[in-house]
Amino acid sequence: MSDEKVKRLRQADIATLAGVSVSTVSRVLANEPGISETVRRQILKVAAEHGYPVKPAAEAVAGGLALIASDGVTGGLSVFYEAIVDGLRTGASQAGMPFEIRLVREDRITPDAVRDYMRAAGAEGLFLVGIDPNEPLRDWLQVTTTPTVLVNGTDPRMQFDGVSPANFFGAYEAASRLTRAGHRRILHLSGSHRHTIRERIRGFEAAIAAVSDAEARFVSLALQGSASREAHERTAAVLAENAGFTAAFCMNDFIAVGVLEAVTEAGLRVPEDFAIIGFDDLPCALMTNPRLSTMRVDRAALAREAVSLMLSRFRNRTAAARHICQAVVAVPGGTVANAENM
Template identity: 75%
Template sequence: MNEIKSKRPRQADIAAAAGVSVSTVSRVLANEPGISESVRQHILRVAAEHGYQTKGISEPMPGGLALIASDGATGGLSVFYEAIVEGLRAGAADAGMSFEVRLVREDRAMPDVIRDQMKATNAEGLFLVGIDPNTALRQWIEADKIPVVLVNGTDPQLRLDGVSPANFFGALQAGERLLAAGHRKILHFTGSHRHTIRERVRGFDAAIASVEGAASRMVPMSFQGSASREAHELMGAILDENEGFTAAFCMNDFIAVGVLEAVTEAGLRVPEDFALVGFDDLPCALMTNPPLSTMRVDRGALGREAVGLMIDRFHDRSAPARHVCHAVVPVVGGTVPMPKTDER
């Protein structure tokens, strides 16, 4: 008697043979992201050996190119962008996406330059890290339907996918922390052409506007040289004016370090006489005395989220653009008094 042919193998059979979970097999056979390429190929090979039809499942993931503004990546904010790149690399590896990183001067981020970079790296998707596309670049992206994700960037017209910290709400909360501590004359150290920083300005201004009698003064930064040194000099000059400011919100922690140094050198106690809040929660925030009160940005999560947005864009290139904001978390530090509790 001829043996009856075996039925189509179950996913549980493939999982047992491959030494992985059934859920992992299910995700691979459904071509879902989030599985490393080595595991994916192993499961597909085992599935094929057991007669499981995998046609179309193992189509290669298009590659991605991340372009980073060289001024930010090599200057004072290099530690900020390093963590983002780590998140991008990890997300791309998990998704089986080939991935390259290149530096570019923002004023050189033009279509011909980027087209050559993408061709050289065999990339279909473009991550713009810390770069707001200029008019020429935006027109090329839209005309050629290039899959693009802005990383630590915001498209005011919401035509491009993007991921960023919740800049408005983070700055709003930073201002509220100072206001809750009783401060009513607060400095705001800031300065940038980027949409993300404009959102922080809007958030902080909203906090000030919410409290009657509160006032702020914007202190524009030029970022010529060290941001900490520039902030130190600006804060020293403001203290000499003796206009009664008792607190400061700084657009990043490097600036806050300079402000803190100037305040303590002037003999003021922190946070009793002067309070300040930074932004980003960079490593330097733990090195000051007292440690900086700041707002934590999960830079690695921004990178991983950007890869997810790119994969979705590869799957549906005509879908409406999406922007994902990650919450910014307060870090207590020691440069703002702890809120008083009602002890009863």
């Protein structure tokens, strides 16, 4: 075939000859994932037969497995993790990374179980989504140098890569929104079961300490059933004391919904008599009356960063661990006075 004829060949011509769309030809020639091997081979065969220049195939990417605690995603937090899972799937697909997900009981995550999960999935990398690895698992992951990324997780020892919201600074800003609105006796409803949540506790306490006449009460939640119901009951009990609290910072928006219900039932006006701020910006924040003031966590961005960390770890398995914090953004609402202007 003459050089002149090769130059005239277009992707549209290959598409016609292969019986596929132009966009499919474009994706195959760019070595993008998501095309069946049968179609890919056919397009490359047509291109080769007609002298169309084809880039070398990209190096195969190792597979990844995401483990997610089933007691979290099948309960109230399912909506939180849904966006993370979608982001992991999308990011893995774009990177050409084979990817699978397993729901697991967190109290049954042993090294042997994780090894079997990874073998069955053909995975080399492990995403722990909302899971803090226990000591036996930590030791096994380090001994085997298994590429591991904590998603919505923090490793205080900095032995594993991780990505999380800026929990400390997000909670600091949330508490500051309340103190700037004039509140000085503030409730903090939370649990302390994970490193990420303990960072929120530290951020809240730092913001209170920064205001000389501010004080707070920590209301510890067991979080074993409905977070909203438990928050409702605990808040009602505190309000019955008439201890002068006028605001609450809540670990997440589900808790904030329960607080709002208790405050309303007590005959208090929101935000005039009592202010409430949540965290995460979940769909329920749009359904309250007034609309909940909260802090937005970009879950899809967390997932994209997690895939990026895993790809970097595949390339260099002995590099120092990295942790990426995503900014937490204030979302105006009607449960904190003048929050939109703060």
